[in-house]
Amino acid sequence: MKKVPLYKLIKKKEAIGLLCNQSGWHKRTGKYSFQSLADTGKLKKVFIPEHGLFGEWQDQVKVDDTSAYKNLTGNIEWISLYNSVSHSLTASASQLRELDTLIIDIQDTGCRYYTYTSTAWLLLKKITDLGLNITVIVFDKPNPAGRQVEGTRIKEGYASFIGLEGLPHRHGLTIGELCVYFKNRLQGKWQLIVDAVNKKEFVFIPPSPNIPTLSTCAVYSGQCLWEGTNISEGRGTTLPFETIGAPFLNWVFTDDWNNSRHPVYNRNCYIRPLLFIPVFHKFAGEICRGIHLLVHRKEKYHSLSHSLQLIKYIKKRSPAFEWRQGSYEAFNDKKAIELLIGDQLLLDYTENKTRWKEVKLRLEGEEEGWIKEVSPFLIYKSPLQKLKIK
Numbered sequence: 001m002k003k004v005p006l007y008k009l010i011k012k013k014e015a016i017g018l019l020c021n022q023s024g025w026h027k028r029t030g031k032y033s034f035q036s037l038a039d040t041g042k043l044k045k046v047f048i049p050e051h052g053l054f055g056e057w058q059d060q061v062k063v064d065d066t067s068a069y070k071n072l073t074g075n076i077e078w079i080s081l082y083n084s085v086s087h088s089l090t091a092s093a094s095q096l097r098e099l100d101t102l103i104i105d106i107q108d109t110g111c112r113y114y115t116y117t118s119t120a121w122l123l124l125k126k127i128t129d130l131g132l133n134i135t136v137i138v139f140d141k142p143n144p145a146g147r148q149v150e151g152t153r154i155k156e157g158y159a160s161f162i163g164l165e166g167l168p169h170r171h172g173l174t175i176g177e178l179c180v181y182f183k184n185r186l187q188g189k190w191q192l193i194v195d196a197v198n199k200k201e202f203v204f205i206p207p208s209p210n211i212p213t214l215s216t217c218a219v220y221s222g223q224c225l226w227e228g229t230n231i232s233e234g235r236g237t238t239l240p241f242e243t244i245g246a247p248f249l250n251w252v253f254t255d256d257w258n259n260s261r262h263p264v265y266n267r268n269c270y271i272r273p274l275l276f277i278p279v280f281h282k283f284a285g286e287i288c289r290g291i292h293l294l295v296h297r298k299e300k301y302h303s304l305s306h307s308l309q310l311i312k313y314i315k316k317r318s319p320a321f322e323w324r325q326g327s328y329e330a331f332n333d334k335k336a337i338e339l340l341i342g343d344q345l346l347l348d349y350t351e352n353k354t355r356w357k358e359v360k361l362r363l364e365g366e367e368e369g370w371i372k373e374v375s376p377f378l379i380y381k382s383p384l385q386k387l388k389i390k
Helices: 006-012 033-039 092-095 115-130 175-186 214-228 303-317 334-342 344-348 356-377
Strands: 016-020 043-047 079-080 100-106 134-141 192-195 243-246 267-275 286-293
Touching: 006 175, 016 115, 016 286, 033 043, 033 100, 092 115, 100 115, 100 286, 115 175, 134 175, 175 356, 214 243, 214 286, 214 303, 214 334, 303 344, 303 356, 344 356
Parallel strands: 016 043, 016 100, 043 079, 100 134, 134 192
Antiparallel strands: 243 286, 267 286
């Protein structure tokens, strides 16, 4: 994709909107994109996703008050898209009609559960539905989960804000490539410009409180499923998603986890048992017994398949194991695990109602299908990768 001199384009624009958070910090300038764009005098609105501008809010916390940001720059409107007033989770028609350009500068994690993907989609869909002549510019970043593809494309019945219809659990695309795919899917008439990844300038900045490191991204596609259980997914610790556990997993130290004959052995990931105490979220202040996943061959590790096996195994070993109850997403009656797994066959496997052979075939077919579907929209030479599933 041809590199566009953005400074020339931006100078022609009278009103810019920006979707960003703290991941939009640039090493070359030492500034956040909202600061640099504010310096042009063209930035009018900043759209803020879940977790707030600096990742200061935990998951599912609605942010209604943006006054803390007002002194960061000049006369700019700060708009939380994840608030308790609007149920649309996107900008209003009037907010978008005031813009000539929408810039997207935000870090994805490569997984469909991560709500920034849905936030970008909803903004682009709104622009399309309104028929607006807005130029969309994406400051692209590498996918921290790599080019690996995992999982099945979620169907309408399971789709939600944490699972955009048609996306697999782990998609392998950059946020720029996702927007190219979204534009084609929406048949959008608006102009899309992707400012290509510059790996020399890229710095990974935690996009939200519980994605602290790149190693978190290696396990997130599978380990996020623990949110649908009464097992802690490690929130409230320094190793969210890499660590899981509960007070009632008394047996974890008795297993020989790294023996090749163990039911959930994986040659690409070591497992160590441990104790931990979450300072918030599930079992806050309680001693939990659990396991820590140590991925040592990230490029070969299929997180989703391993986590499905772990859930089935730990569920079988632990009578106190339960699926998370109650509302998980507003205006959606499905259980958290249904929305997260998003596929009846995979759900059946965790309930011991189907064989791993059937799950493996489904995963392999769906992953091949996704790669074929989106390959025309790739803008970088490196292809998407289908991992070998054990």
